[in-house]
Amino acid sequence: MKESTQKNPSPKIGLIVDDDPSIRLTLRATLLKNGYQTLEAANGIEALEIFDSQDPDFVLLDVMMPKMGGFETCEKLRQRKNGRFVPIVFMTGLDDTESVRKAYEVGATDFVSKPINLQLFAYRVEFVLRATQVAGELRESESRVRNAQKIAKLGHIEWDQNLNVIHCSIGVKDIVQLCKEASISDISTFLDWVHPNDRDAAEKAIRDSITAKDTHVMEYRIVRESGEVRHVVQIGDTESLKSSGQSTVITLQDVTERKETEKKIHTLAFYDELTGLPNRTLLIDHMNKFLESAVRYKRKVVVMALGIDNFKQISDTLDNEALNVLVKSIANRINSCVRRSDLLSRKTPIFDSSVAETDANTTAKLRNDEYIVVLPEVESLESAQIFVHRLSDKLSDPFRINDANIYITASVGVSTFPEDGGDANELIKNSEVAMGFARQSGTGKHRFFKQSHNKEITRTFSLQQDLRKTLDVGDLLVHYQPRYCIKEKRVIGVEALLRWNHFEYGYIPPGEFVGIAEDSGIIGSLCEFVIDTSCDDIEVLNKKLQEDLTVGINLSSRQFQEPRGSLRVVEALQRSRLTLDKVVLELTEGTIIENFAAGMKDMIRFREMGCNLAIDDFGTGYSSLAYLGRLPFDILKIDKSFIDHIETHSEYKSIVKGIIQLGHSIGMTVVAEGVESIGQKEILETEGCDEIQGYLIGKALPLSDLEKLIVDTRDDNSNSLDDDVRMFGS
Numbered sequence: 014m015k016e017s018t019q020k021n022p023s024p025k026i027g028l029i030v031d032d033d034p035s036i037r038l039t040l041r042a043t044l045l046k047n048g049y050q051t052l053e054a055a056n057g058i059e060a061l062e063i064f065d066s067q068d069p070d071f072v073l074l075d076v077m078m079p080k081m082g083g084f085e086t087c088e089k090l091r092q093r094k095n096g097r098f099v100p101i102v103f104m105t106g107l108d109d110t111e112s113v114r115k116a117y118e119v120g121a122t123d124f125v126s127k128p129i130n131l132q133l134f135a136y137r138v139e140f141v142l143r144a145t146q147v148a149g150e151l152r153e154s155e156s157r158v159r160n161a162q163k164i165a166k167l168g169h170i171e172w173d174q175n176l177n178v179i180h181c182s183i184g185v186k187d188i189v190q191l192c193k194e195a196s197i198s199d200i201s202t203f204l205d206w207v208h209p210n211d212r213d214a215a216e217k218a219i220r221d222s223i224t225a226k227d228t229h230v231m232e233y234r235i236v237r238e239s240g241e242v243r244h245v246v247q248i249g250d251t252e253s254l255k256s257s258g259q260s261t262v263i264t265l266q267d268v269t270e271r272k273e274t275e276k277k278i279h280t281l282a283f284y285d286e287l288t289g290l291p292n293r294t295l296l297i298d299h300m301n302k303f304l305e306s307a308v309r310y311k312r313k314v315v316v317m318a319l320g321i322d323n324f325k326q327i328s329d330t331l332d333n334e335a336l337n338v339l340v341k342s343i344a345n346r347i348n349s350c351v352r353r354s355d356l357l358s359r360k361t362p363i364f365d366s367s368v369a370e371t372d373a374n375t376t377a378k379l380r381n382d383e384y385i386v387v388l389p390e391v392e393s394l395e396s397a398q399i400f401v402h403r404l405s406d407k408l409s410d411p412f413r414i415n416d417a418n419i420y421i422t423a424s425v426g427v428s429t430f431p432e433d434g435g436d437a438n439e440l441i442k443n444s445e446v447a448m449g450f451a452r453q454s455g456t457g458k459h460r461f462f463k464q465s466h467n468k469e470i471t472r473t474f475s476l477q478q479d480l481r482k483t484l485d486v487g488d489l490l491v492h493y494q495p496r497y498c499i500k501e502k503r504v505i506g507v508e509a510l511l512r513w514n515h516f517e518y519g520y521i522p523p524g525e526f527v528g529i530a531e532d533s534g535i536i537g538s539l540c541e542f543v544i545d546t547s548c549d550d551i552e553v554l555n556k557k558l559q560e561d562l563t564v565g566i567n568l569s570s571r572q573f574q575e576p577r578g579s580l581r582v583v584e585a586l587q588r589s590r591l592t593l594d595k596v597v598l599e600l601t602e603g604t605i606i607e608n609f610a611a612g613m614k615d616m617i618r619f620r621e622m623g624c625n626l627a628i629d630d631f632g633t634g635y636s637s638l639a640y641l642g643r644l645p646f647d648i649l650k651i652d653k654s655f656i657d658h659i660e661t662h663s664e665y666k667s668i669v670k671g672i673i674q675l676g677h678s679i680g681m682t683v684v685a686e687g688v689e690s691i692g693q694k695e696i697l698e699t700e701g702c703d704e705i706q707g708y709l710i711g712k713a714l715p716l717s718d719l720e721k722l723i724v725d726t727r728d729d730n731s732n733s734l735d736d737d738v739r740m741f742g743s
C-alpha cells in the first residue's frame with residue numbers, strides 16, 4: 014500500500030481501462046503530459062488484477078468492454094477495502110444519460126463523455142483528485158474534530174448557548190481574516206461576517222444543527238473586511254455537534270479555490286477557450302429550446318455550418334500566436350454578422366497532435382476553424398441568404414496579421430427545421446453535410462441541405478467499400494473508343510476507358526468512381542488492371558485482324574502520390590505482351606504541371622521504355638503553352654469543350670486552329686476529342702487536325718464490338734463515313 018495521498022508527493026498513478034488501444038494511447042499521452050503515471054487494462058478482469066497489485070490513485074473506466082464491463086468492474090472495486098474511496102471516472106458515449114445514471118449508481122465519482130476532449134479531461138482528473146483529497150480529509154476530521162483546524166482552511170466554532178458566547182479557532186479567524194487577538198464574542202458577531210443575502214439561512218442552519226441528529230452541510234459566503242468574498246462550507250455532523258452541556262461545535266471550510274476550479278471547468282465545458290464563444294454542448298442545449306418554441310409558433314429555424322476554407326494551409330504559414338489572433342478576429346467578424354437573438358458557437362477545433370509529440374515545446378497546431386450559426390424563428394430561407402451575403406461581405410476585407418494581408422473565405426452549409434431534421438444534432442449534422450458539398454464546389458460557396466446529399470454520401474460510401482472488392486469479382490470492364498486518322502481514313506488506335514457494372518446501382522460512369530478510387534488510394538490497382546487487360550486485348554486483336562492499333566491508357570495524377578505509384582505502372586508495362594510503342598499514356602495538363610520535376614522523371618522513364626505520351630483534355634487546365642515545348646510529349650488531345658463549339662462560334666474555331674498549328678510546330682500529333690458531327694470533322698480536316706475521336710466514329714465499345722467496327726470501316730469505302738453518322742455501342 015502506498016502512503017496516504019496527502020503525504021505522498023510522488024506522481025499519482027491512473028489506471029486506464031478501455032478495450033480500445035487507441036483510446037488508451039491518447040489518454041496515456043495526456044496523463045503523462047500532465048505529470049501522472051499510468052497503468053493500462055483492456056477489460057474489467059485485468060483492471061481488478063492490476064488494481065489489487067498496483068493500488069492506483071484513480072481509475073478511468075470504459076462502459077462497454079469484453080469479459081467484464083465498466084459497471085461490474087466499478088461495483089467490484091467499491092467492494093474492496095482500498096477501492097471504497099478511490100476516484101473512478103467513467104468514459105461514456107456523448108448524450109448517453111442512461112450510462113451516466115447507471116455509473117453513479119454503481120459508485121462512479123465522475124464521468125467524461127467520448128469523444129474525449131483531452132484538454133478538459135486533464136482538468137477533470139485534477140479536480141476529481143482534489144475533491145477526493147478534500148473528502149478524505151473531511152472523513153478524517155469527522156473522527157478528530159479537535160484537530161480539524163490543522164487541516165488547511167478548516168476552522169471550528171464552539172458555541173455555548175447558555176452564555177451565548179462562542180469560541181472561534183484560528184482557522185475561522187483565517188477565513189474571516191481577523192488577527193489572532195481579535196475576538197468574535199457571540200454568534201451574531203460571527204453572523205455579521207456572513208454575506209447579507211446568506212445571513213438568515215446561515216443562522217437558521219446553525220440553530221437547526223443544534224437539534225438536528227443528521228449530518229448537515231451548508232454553503233454560504235463570508236465577506237472579509239477588504240470586501241473579498243470567500244465561499245465556506247459549514248459542516249455539522251452528529252459527532253461534531255454532540256453537545257457537551259450546552260456547547261456545540263460547528264466546522265467551517267473555506268472552499269473558494271474549489272469553487273473557482275468548478276467555475277473554470279464549467280467555462281471549459283461550455284465555452285470555446287480561444288474565442289469565448291459557446292461550444293457545441295451549450296449550443297445544443299439552447300437550440301433545443303429554440304426548436305420547442307419554433308414548433309409552438311410554427312416557425313422555421315435555420316442552422317448554418319460555416320467553415321473557413323483552406324484553414325490548414327493558412328495555419329501552416331503562421332505561428333500559433335498569430336493563428337490565435339487570426340481566429341479571434343475571424344470569430345469577431347462572424348459575431349458582428351449575427352443578431353442578438355441568433356446563436357453563434359465554435360466547434361471544438363482539431364489540433365495537429367503530431368507537431369506536439371515531436372517537440373515538447375511546441376503546442377499542437379490548429380487545423381480547422383468551424384462555426385455553427387442558428388437563426389431562430391425565421392419566416393423564410395431568405396434570412397439565410399441575407400446572412401451569407403453579410404458574412405462574405407464582412408470576410409472580404411483582408412486580415413492584417415504580422416504585417417501581411419490574409420484573405421479568407423468561408424463555406425456555408427444550411428439546414429432548416431423542421432424540413433431537414435427533428436433535433437439539434439440532426440440539423441447540425443445535415444448543415445455540415447451541406448457544407449461539405451459547398452466545399453466540393455469551390456471556396457466561399459454556400460449550399461442548402463438536400464436529402465439527396467445523404468443518399469449521395471451513403472452511395473459514395475458503399476461504392477468505396479464495393480470498389481475494393483470489385484477487382485476480384487470481375488464487374489470492372491475495359492471498353493475501347495476508336496481513334497480515327499483523317500488522312501488514312503481508318504481507325505488506327507483506341508482509348509481504353511473503364512466501365513463498372515455495379516450489382517446494385519447498375520452502370521456507373523468513370524466520372525463517379527475514378528474520383529472515389531483516387532480518394533481511397535486504389536487508383537493504382539485500377540490502372541494496373543487497365544494496363545494488363547487492354548494490352549492483352551489489343552495484342553490479341555492486332556494479331557487477329559493484322560492491325561497495328563495503339564491503345565491509349567489514362568493515368569491519374571493521384572496514382573503517382575501512392576507509394577510505389579509510378580513503379581507499379583512501370584511493372585505493369587513490363588508485363589505487357591503488346592510492344593510498348595503501341596501504348597499511349599494519357600495525362601492531363603494538371604498532372605504534368607502539379608508535380609513537374611518528379612513527373613518529368615517518370616515521363617522520361619516511360620518514354621525510354623518505348624511508350625508514347627499524350628496530353629489529355631488540352632485547353633481545360635493550365636494551358637501553359639510555354640511548358641509544352643519542354644515536355645517529351647508526342648500527342649496533343651484537344652478537349653471536347655472546344656470541339657463542341659467550332660461549328661457555331663468562330664472564336665472557338667480559331668482557338669482550335671491555333672492549337673493545331675502550335676502542336677504541329679513542335680512535332681506533335683493533334684487529336685480532336687468528342688467529335689460528334691460531320692461538320693466538326695470537316696472543319697478539323699480543313700485545319701489540318703490529324704486524328705479524331707468521338708461518337709461520330711464510335712462510342713467506347715466492348716472488345717467484340719470494336720472488332721466489328723474496325724472490320725466494317727476497313728471494308729467500307731472511304732466515303733461512307735461522310736454519308737451517315739455512325740453510332741456504335743450504347
Ligand code: C2E
Pocket residue numbers: 494509510511522523524527540543567568569629630686687688689706707708709713
Ligand atoms: P477522358 O480521358 O477525357 O475520356 C473521354 C471521355 O469522353 C470518355 O468518357 C468518352 O466516352 C467521352 N466521349 C468520347 N467521345 C465523345 C463524344 O463524341 N461525345 C460525348 N458526349 N462524350 C464522348 P468516359 O468513358 O465516361 O470517361 C470519362 C473520364 O473518366 C475520362 O475522360 C477519364 O478521365 C476517366 N477515365 C476513364 N477510364 C479511366 C482509366 O482507366 N483510368 C483513369 N485514370 N481515368 C479514366
Ligand code: CA
Pocket residue numbers: 508567599629
Ligand atoms: Ca483520355
Ligand code: CA
Pocket residue numbers: 629630650652686
Ligand atoms: Ca480526354
